[in-house]
Amino acid sequence: MIETAFQIPIHDWNIVGHEHAINTLRRALLAQRVRHAYLFTGPEHIGKALLAQRFAQTLLCTGGGDAHDAPQNPCNACLSCRKIMHGNHPDVHYISRPPEKQFILIEQVRALQADAARKTLEGRRNIFIIQGMHEMNVQAANCLLKTLEEPEPDVVLLLTAPDPGLLLPTILSRVQQVPMQLLTTKQIKFALEDRWHVEPDEANLIAALAAGRMGWAVQAIEDEDMLVERQAQLETLAKLSTAGKVQRFDMAQRLSADSDKLHGILELWLLWWRDMVLAANDCLDLIVNVDMLGIIQSQAAKVGAVESQRMVRAILGTMEALDQNVNARVALEVLMLDLPMVR
Ligand SMILES: [Zn+2]
Numbered sequence: 085m086i087e088t089a090f091q092i093p094i095h096d097w098n099i100v101g102h103e104h105a106i107n108t109l110r111r112a113l114l115a116q117r118v119r120h121a122y123l124f125t126g127p128e129h130i131g132k133a134l135l136a137q138r139f140a141q142t143l144l145c146t147g148g149g150d151a152h153d154a155p156q157n158p159c160n161a162c163l164s165c166r167k168i169m170h171g172n173h174p175d176v177h178y179i180s181r182p183p184e185k186q187f188i189l190i191e192q193v194r195a196l197q198a199d200a201a202r203k204t205l206e207g208r209r210n211i212f213i214i215q216g217m218h219e220m221n222v223q224a225a226n227c228l229l230k231t232l233e234e235p236e237p238d239v240v241l242l243l244t245a246p247d248p249g250l251l252l253p254t255i256l257s258r259v260q261q262v263p264m265q266l267l268t269t270k271q272i273k274f275a276l277e278d279r280w281h282v283e284p285d286e287a288n289l290i291a292a293l294a295a296g297r298m299g300w301a302v303q304a305i306e307d308e309d310m311l312v313e314r315q316a317q318l319e320t321l322a323k324l325s326t327a328g329k330v331q332r333f334d335m336a337q338r339l340s341a342d343s344d345k346l347h348g349i350l351e352l353w354l355l356w357w358r359d360m361v362l363a364a365n366d367c368l369d370l371i372v373n374v375d376m377l378g379i380i381q382s383q384a385a386k387v388g389a390v391e392s393q394r395m396v397r398a399i400l401g402t403m404e405a406l407d408q409n410v411n412a413r414v415a416l417e418v419l420m421l422d423l424p425m426v427r
Pocket residue numbers: 141144145146147148158159160161162163164165166
């Protein structure tokens with residue numbers, strides 16, 4: 085393979101980008117100074133859970149030369165690696181918010197502590213991957229603190245969260261933070277063509293839409309409906325700008341009824357209005373929704389930069405309100421009234 089700037093350099097980790105984060109972990113492995121708790125941070129779909137999983141693989145990999153020490157890279161071939169990749173290694177435990185609950189609960193942390201007190205079944209270590217640590221309620225987080233303060237010698241906790249600021253300072257002070265950055269559009273495009281054999285035009289579009297998140301890009305190529313649905317959502321949004329109040333309130337009601345999809349739709353809208361700001365300022369090369377450039381340009385010319393910026397703020401405000409459990413329908417109705425009228 086030809087050496088290029090975008091080649092995956094530490095290919096045993098089988099991760100696109102994130103060299104800095106991987107090297108932090110490899111240094112700890114090399115020095116045999118693996119900490120008891122790590123916190124991977126970065127936006128959704130950036131690959132936090134994947135990196136945690138690869139680290140778990142490396143910690144338990146039996147493909148290296150020494151049975152007692154972890155290698156610096158996972159071999160991806162030994163039984164232990166394969167079990168972790170399939171999510172069925174008995175010493176790797178996954179904790180996340182149950183779909184029907186609002187938080188990760190104290191019962192889940194107590195179960196973790198019971199598991200942590202037991203001997204490992206197969207591997208050198210007992211690994212707990214807590215996905216979405218910011219979704220743990222205070223009671224549960226305080227309970228987890230006990231494990232962070234006095235961990236069993238073989239326990240490693242791998243936490244993920246979008247932002248360290250969302251966690252209690254007492255938790256933060258006991259974990260090593262591993263911040264993960266967005267990839268560049270070029271890195272994603274290259275990986276899509278090189279590793280997933282996506283055609284250049286499609287790779288261009290997906291890489292732009294992924295906005296730095298490789299996980300999103302992979303989801304988009306694996307799930308064809310995702311792009312089709314995106315197109316439909318954006319067309320609806322474009323039409324809303326010319327719609328009257330009745331249609332807008334009707335939309336608010338329909339959207340609020342589907343709380344699972346709501347966050348994704350608002351993110352889509354946010355990118356759309358960010359594109360409108362860019363188009364109104366003639367920064368066309370930064371636009372994400374490249375396949376809808378024509379309609380974005382024509383609407384931006386009518387709405388203007390100031391109004392578009394106001395919409396970006398309004399959508400962010402709506403997302404924040406929803407996070408704080410404001411009535412979704414009311415929040416969306418307010419947003420619908422904010423939406424500029426395009427004639
Ligand atoms: Zn292995």
